[in-house]
Amino acid sequence: MPAVVWVLGRFVFGLEGQHLLASVIMAALPTAQNVFRFAPYGRGMTVARDVILCTTVLSVGALVVIAWLVG
Numbered sequence: 001m002p003a004v005v006w007v008l009g010r011f012v013f014g015l016e017g018q019h020l021l022a023s024v025i026m027a028a029l030p031t032a033q034n035v036f037r038f039a040p041y042g043r044g045m046t047v048a049r050d051v052i053l054c055t056t057v058l059s060v061g062a063l064v065v066i067a068w069l070v071g
Contacts, residue, residue, distance in 0.1 A: 001028070002062065002066055005026075021071050025066060028066055030052070030055035031055040
């Protein structure tokens with residue numbers, strides 16, 4: 001998703017500098033806690049919890065790389 005936002009921001013919307021960096025960083029943020037809303041009545045709670053954990057851990061490295069490349 002961050003790569004798609006970078007391409008769209010850079011070439012479609014003409015963003016540069018801090019505006020482009022902010023857009024790409026927002027796209028790289030981890031899955032929010034509201035993913036639990038899609039696990040009604042306790043079904044799928046383990047998967048939702050694991051997705052939140054994985055995306056949070058993986059987003060740290062992605063955010064550092066994005067800041068280095070775009071910033």
